[in-house]
Amino acid sequence: MKQIQTASEILTKKNILNRISDIPGGVSLQLSNLVAGKVVEEASPITAPDSGKRTICKQAKLLTGSTTTALKVLSTTNQFKVGNFIGKIVGGIAATITEITTASGIDTIALSTAIEAVNVGDFVYEMSAAATAPADTTLNIAYANDTCSGLTDDATSEAIVGSIYPTT
Amino acid sequence: MLASPVVISVAVTNDDTASEVAGKMRNALQANASVSYLFDILGDDEKIVLKSKTLAPGGAVLKNVPNAILKSPFVVPSTTQVIYMADAFLRADINAGCVGSEYMSFLKGVIEVEY
Numbered sequence: 001m002k003q004i005q006t007a008s009e010i011l012t013k014k015n016i017l018n019r020i021s022d023i024p025g026g027v028s029l030q031l032s033n034l035v036a037g038k039v040v041e042e043a044s045p046i047t048a049p050d051s052g053k054r055t056i057c058k059q060a061k062l063l064t065g066s067t068t069t070a071l072k073v074l075s076t077t078n079q080f081k082v083g084n085f086i087g088k089i090v091g092g093i094a095a096t097i098t099e100i101t102t103a104s105g106i107d108t109i110a111l112s113t114a115i116e117a118v119n120v121g122d123f124v125y126e127m128s129a130a131a132t133a134p135a136d137t138t139l140n141i142a143y144a145n146d147t148c149s150g151l152t153d154d155a156t157s158e159a160i161v162g163s164i165y166p167t168t
Numbered sequence: 169m170l171a172s173p174v175v176i177s178v179a180v181t182n183d184d185t186a187s188e189v190a191g192k193m194r195n196a197l198q199a200n201a202s203v204s205y206l207f208d209i210l211g212d213d214e215k216i217v218l219k220s221k222t223l224a225p226g227g228a229v230l231k232n233v234p235n236a237i238l239k240s241p242f243v244v245p246s247t248t249q250v251i252y253m254a255d256a257f258l259r260a261d262i263n264a265g266c267v268g269s270e271y272m273s274f275l276k277g278v279i280e281v282e283y
Contacts (some may be wrong), residue, residue, distance in 0.1 A: 012241040013200070013263070013264070013266070014259070015262050015263045015266040015267075016237070016239065016257065016260050016262055016263075017186065017260075017261045017262060017263060017281050017283055018260060018261035018281075019187075019239075019257055019259075019260050020257070020259035020260050020261070020277070021257060021258045021259035021277065022255060022256065022257050022258070023236060023255070023256045023257070023258055026253055026254055026255045026256065027236070027253070027254055027255070027256045028251050028252070028253060029238075029251065029252040029253075029254055030250065031244060031245065031249060031250055031251065032245040032250060034209060035244060036244050036245065036246035037244060038243070038244050039242070039243055039244075040238065040241060040242055040244060041238075041241050041266070042238060042239070042240055042241045043237045043238060043242075043260075043262045043263070043267060044237065044238045044267075045232075045234030045236075045237055045238075045262060045267055045271045045274075045275065046234060046235075046236050046237065046256060047232045047233060047234060047235065048233075048235040048236075054236075054256075055232050056231040056232075057231075057233070057234045057240075057271055058231075058232070059267070059268045059271060060266075061268075079244075081275075085228075085231065085278055086266055087228040089228065089270070090229060090230060090270050091226055091227060091228060091280075092226050092275075093226055093227050093228060094227075094229075100204055109180050114269055118223065123268030123269065123270070124268075125231075125268060125270055125271065126230070126231045126232065127228040127229060127230060127231055128228070128229050128230070128231045128245035161265065163248055
């Protein structure tokens with residue numbers, strides 16, 4: 001087995017304060033979804049292995065000036081790419097990254113649609129594609145011609161059949 | 169999530185007034201998760217009004233679910249290298265605020281410490 005060299009290549013914030021249990025033999029990380037030249041920080045979350053390979057779970061902390069459609073994050077440590085889906089809350093909105101522009105060490109991530117309200121220090125995460133809208137539903141309102149004393153026949157009160165869609 | 173079509177039965181009695189029947193129908197519609205998910209059930213007296221809710225295109229799920237954390241930082245190589253070997257921890261104390269809460273909920277062996 002190849003010995004793993006674990007010397008740190010770059011000076012970043014110390015995130016791990018106390019180690020309790022490591023993974024014997026280390027892990028194999030796939031690089032294809034990362035951005036060459038950028039830094040993966042200490043204590044970055046990684047997935048369980050899939051075919052022996054683990055994946056970095058992308059996240060970023062929002063900086064001042066972020067909006068729901070334009071997120072500002074540190075350029076050196078975020079691994080987001082154009083085309084990734086990004087969101088703030090599980091169960092919330094997942095938007096597509098349409099453009100990433102860099103200025104003064106800060107990436108501005110443009111989104112295809114607005115996500116939930118953002119605050120400085122909030123985390124955003126890589127999401128799967130947003131769930132599709134709820135299926136078309138037929139709503140039938142119908143009633144039998146019963147004999148309730150309080151009801152009268154009304155020719156216009158026929159069964160209503162229609163399709164309803166959520167407003168997005 | 170939604171049944172299609174949505175069929176709801178409401179029991180009424182012979183001496184129910186129109187308002188009472190409408191009230192029972194409103195209650196039945198409100199109690200149906202498929203209907204109340206999409207509509208606010210409104211109306212007075214003998215009226216039943218279904219007002220469409222504005223729904224966010226939600227349902228986002230994490231693309232990757234974590235179960236460990238990386239021991240050391242590294243620079244993503246710009247070569248054709250496809251695999252990077254690294255050390256990782258299943259359990260550790262970490263600086264609070266360096267991993268987002270959505271990921272922390274899956275990292276049962278990782279504890280945040282205010283430092």
